[in-house]
Amino acid sequence: MLITYNWLKQYIDLSDISKQQLADILTKAGHEVENFEDQAYGTNLVIGQVLSCIKHPNADSLHICQVDVGTDIRQIVCGAPNIAADQKVIVALPGCKLAGGEIKETVVRGESSKGMICSLSELNVDKKSLTDEQLAGIEVLDEDAIVGNTNVLEYLGLDDTVYEVSLTPNRADCLSFWALAKDLGAILNREVKLPDYRYSADKSKTDLIIDSQTEKAPYFVGTIINNLTIKESPAWLKKALNGVGVKAINNVVDISNYVMLETGQPLHFYDLAKIPAKEITVKNGLNEIYTALDGQKYHVLEDDLMITTENRAIGYAGIMGGEDSKIDENTRGIIIEAAHFNLVNVRNTSRRLGLFTEAATRFSKGIDPKAALTATERSIQLLIELADAENIEETVIFGDMGYKPTVIEASVTKINSLLGTHFKYDEIYQVFKALDFKPEKKDKDIIITHIPSYRTDIEIWQDLSEEVIRIAGYENIVSTLPKMPTTQARFAKNGKNRRMINAMLNGFGFNEVVTYSLVSQANIDEGILSVGTPVRIANAMGEDRRYYRTSLLPSLLDCVSYNVARNNHEYLLFETAQVYSDEGKERMHLSMAMSEKTTYSKWQNVIGKNDFYSLKGIVINILEKLGYDEKRVFFKPVSNPKELLHPNKSADVYLGKKLIGYIGHIHPLAKKKYEIDETVLAEINLDAVFSEKPSRIKFEKIARYPAVNYDLALVVEEKITAEQIISTIRKAGGSLLEVVEIFDVYRGKGISEGYKSVAVSISYRSNEKTLSENDIMPNHRQVLDQLSNRLNAVLRD
């Protein structure tokens, strides 16, 4: 909302309050001033008259002017295209400070220039308020401008300061300047003098008929004025409206806007001649095309509240009047409308049409129920004064304004105990008085308050406590800490585990990323550990962000792609985030992406080559740290192919019997699509992990007797897996078997095509004695037999 310093100054003495101070005071009291600015800026300005104007001999676009500035006649070189002799103009004398800098006496192409003839934009006037003509050249003043006048900004009506105030939704009452002035008066504890709008006029009987066929328009105040004169508004009115960004049109339209600003009650004036039936009905249920007074055609829907006469729409209620009944230069009489319309209806319609008019804004936020009558009276008074209004008919009131007085009993004790303050009874009483809450002293603790009609935000005593501290000042509150029984702090569910995962992955060199949860259909389709049917956003911003993701890897790949495009070729990235399904499932996932290369030391050529096994190791390490022993973790061939993973270089990850995720090299086609380097990926369902019981830490005796080691080189078919070899040995090795480790896999010279040589180290150990060859042989023979029988393994010599 825009309001000016001068506007408020009419009502309250602000003589000792600077423009900056006013901004601070309003902000502290909850009316946040986002910005304030002088309408125009310039010192040392004077009104001058161009006596002569000739072309500059050395420059086509310049003119040399002799200008009378009252005190002397001086030569000024001017570059504006519209400069001409006899014009009254704004002259910036040497020493003048403008937003663009200081004006100095100078020589322009050999001709002296003692000042500058100004345009309004050079005076820092908001360019939006200027016409193309004004933007293109100097400002040409009216002939009646007095040469030598140095109060140029006042003459221009641009000597005010405009405040942009951001009102909180509960204080929409301050969209009425009178209400804001009263609030400011309470804050400053000063008297507020609002205009006296009494008038004397004999009113005649009226035949105006007002009706409403919907409860969405419960109250309608209508008045016919039969005679008035359309003309230009007086300067003060134009200046006032201009200051708050409202365009002056003519006296009658300007009055409706001015009174709306004063009272917060939107008014509409209809041309009486265009409503010959003198009948107005508010209704909904229409379905037609209607031309509003902005000249645009709108499709009226059944829910829209419409003002009609003779069953014909003449206005969108509370939003905008119609083209065919609008005030123009031929208007001789009007009907004044001041009504209540349902705020939700107005809001929905104005939003649908994109018509955020001043009226719609006010209705959407709620208005003072009593303001309709006030606004009617104030506008009649101004119409008499400024538009020669005569032949005024009696006001017709339809319905009930719905105002119920709010009376609240406020306990001084309760207010102090909520605020943590020690205000005295009288201090609180004074606040209520300043706010015009008409306080009454009930007893030593209770003050009865009568809330004014415009303060619809005040409903309970807690609201009053807010008023007390707002007016008394928050600096009265002394800092304390809650005094209460001790509470036990705790991390979020699995919060500690998540922090551990973060710390470990950081240790492995991974950067944590945070990506958007909302993704496209394509992204959903690519997901590899989907939690289910995606949650679909009904009113998404676009198809790119239509669904809540069900899996994290596609987002992480987008992130990898973004980085590779920016030449970040070494990436270790992870994200932990929620995924949701439409069926209501919620899970926390972990996604990881690892580039093939990690440089540790360039000059020493220590370069890590990451592959499936690198990420597999990281997954196992994390699981072990969380309490899941490596023995419980299984990597199995992929059960069904994934779009993102290389089918032969990926695995399903199991914790016990539970599938917890997928891991593998990126599918070559996906790699191409995302335009990234060779990458290893994994996505883990952390909730599935956390739901498994962690293993306990158990002390084991340190072995006292030495182990006996055997190294075997086994030639097996390619299809035989390491897992098969190890488990065969484990099963056959008996209780003496301690460690089985694969230490080499070899293909090539000496090994037939389709076979590989796998070197295994086996150790046996007893807790009771040093083992001899004889002790081990039965077990070891069993191992060799089983390898041969089950896996067709042949010992390589």
Add this chain to the structure above:
Amino acid sequence: MTHNWKQLEKEFIEKIESAKDLNSIENIRIELLGKKGQINSLMAQMRTVAKEKKKEYGMAVNSLKQLTESLIAEKTAGLKEAEILQQIQEDKIDITLPANRGKYGTLHPLTVVQQEIEDIFIGMGYAVVEGPEVELDLYNFERANIPADHPSRDMQDTFYVDVNRLLRTQTTAIQMRVLEEEHDILPIKVVCPGKVYRKDDDDATHSHQFVQVEGLVVGENITVGDLKGSLELLARSMFGSAREIRLRQSYFPFTEPSIEIDVTCHICGGVGCPTCKNTGWIEILGAGMVHPRVLDMAGIDSKKYTGFAFGVGIERVAMLKYGVDDIRHFYTNNIKFLDTFKRFE
């Protein structure tokens, strides 16, 4: 046969002393103690010594042998050490060459700030509680005293799934769940972090997804003073011990009174700079006393209990703390950006 043992001993000592390196000492050892060495030849001469002098002779040779052995051993050890010391002189690396250093990863700045806030409140006995991002209208709005017609529920701002479900627009939704779940086990002291979503076009200062942390305390006799004190602690922990806070009137549907909290600018200390737009203050927190209707709806007697709540935007804090100029940096995750946040806080 007679020997000047003293003379011999002196010769030997001089010889051993003269050894310059391990090679020469070894040669000396062979010369003196070797099979054909001087000591052995002296031993061999025993035959020629008169019987009554044999004992004396033997003792003299033996003593010379022992002395020689110990001197050579000593000299050898000395020379070995000298050689190592010599080698050390020659064995030199350029310690300024780069480290063989695996990169240490980083936490995302939003996580850094979130954890910092969580830890401050954990230190004061708060429990951290999270909640669903796909939330019911009930907890996001209704319970937060934002009825159906309230302007904050505009379709413009909220991502709806259907009539009942939406993406939560505020972590207040978590608080409303906590109030309901714990209404009969007061007091409540929680902080609720999480992602929230609003239908906003992404630009330098707006993001359709962002992170909030809200706090909630409900008990007997909780005051605005308690709120001020608690948030003063937060401000000082986050932005330095010299920070002051200022309370301003504000409005949230779920609190009454509602308060906006400014902190003195951590860049200029309050004298005015571009970060604080020359006001000396930075707007950082929304807060207030829990609205009695909110307590009542959750089944808590608002006549007996009061509470305060506050909320802070993590992106805003991170932008202020680290001087980040565009909110989108947090979501594009350029590794060069992420690598900035090496520090633990």
